[in-house]
Amino acid sequence: MIAQRSTRPGVGMATFLGVCLALPGMTLAKAGFPEEHPGGRFVERPAPILIVHDTIKNFPKWSRAEPCEIPPVWRKKFPGPDRFVAVLNGAAYCDQETGLVWETSPASGSFDWTGAINHCATREVGARKGWSLPKREQLASLVDTNSGLCTGGGLCVPDGHPFQNVQSASYWSATTTSGTPTFAWLVNFFFGSVLVSHLDGNGLAWCTRADQSYGWQNLAAMK
Template identity: 45%
Template sequence: MRSLYSSLIAMVAFVVFASMAAAADGHPAWDKQINNPGRFKKLGQFGNAAVFDKETGLVWEQSPDTNTRNWVSALTHCYQRLVGGRKGWRLPTIEELASLVDPNNPGGDPDLPPGHPFANVQSSFYWSATTFAVSSSNAWGVYFVDGFVGDSGKGFDGFVWCVRGGQGIDGVQ
């Protein structure tokens, strides 16, 4: 059963990431160099509590919450979040969340690019806003211990890393 899920995950990831790489309209694309030492910038206008990702155009919490939540609670947590005096936070899509994984740092703890400015990132499962197409009672997430993209039941308690900007849930801004 796990090999079926692994095959499905690989197929979905390929289609999703291939479609993102095709963006050539001047907006930040997902196909840029991942090991760019200047990729992340702490934002003073957010009281240094947020980080701008120059490759994706997204703004991430500099220090994600260390509490775990189920999926619905994770969505609510981000929508109600106030970081650096700013509202407008949301749970990232699976593509956005997976963009933080450094494939050249396998087994990193957590699996993020070297020199990243983030704090309190747990080497565990983080929720995305993307529902699993095979079962609407599951949602996608990223295991930052090894960069694995997988799904879990929405009742599971996972970590939450809120984001601003980008496309939002299912391409809706």
């Protein structure tokens, strides 16, 4: 339920709020107020509105949402087993720290940069299209050089991660180097490092979904 401010003079905002908040299941989410014109009339300001959420009629309420159906928690670190949530019947996992969805088992073959871009663009995982090669910072978000796996000589990824077929090698990102577009960034999951290579070089591809192009709002539909 969304209630907008009245533009009629004489309508009291306090009275309106009191009526709304007195109704069962109604909670105030955001308030905006009218602007008084010098001539005594109230006129609309473009952005502020009054939004009332009806929790009885199943309007969105984040406290009821399941993991990865809410915006990522940027300020919080999750342990590996809790950080990743299965979607698409286990064909992919959502990272609760970033909101990104990663395929469970990346392809084992190597590509040049253009081949990696095309591979993810045409990839189908869990009966879903819409995958893409991740940006440099997105791919690097999977690196954990402090994990027991990494310090023990294994992959530099979070302990307890659910992924399969991840290799001790370099994976392409979609990000090219500034000023030198014939080179692109890769992430090496053995050293936990970020490096560059010519676009004609070889690298692996780990595809992602639900980034800025898709949004965390669509994750519920992927379950």
